[in-house]
Amino acid sequence: MTDLAERARLAERAEAEFVLSMAQAAPEDARKELGMRDARISDGIVIAMEHDPTGGFWNRALGFGFDRPFERDVLHDVI
Helix, strand or coil: CCCCHHHHHHHHHHHHHHHHHHHHHCCHHHHHHHHEEEEEEEEEEEECCCCCCCCCCEEEEEECCCCCCCCCCHHHCCC
């Protein structure tokens, strides 16, 4: 049995991978219209949607700080 911190890390990683795969599966014309970009940075993922019709819900940064510290240079890359 894993401890609580390990379960939290696994849940965060699963959510990050799911959200990234959803974004990457969007049709190219929709990605272009919405201004979608995604990236793996450090131990996390970032999704940006310039024209997010929800007001920002799909601008996400997930999965950071479990495998290595979340440091200033990582924050700079995310921004």
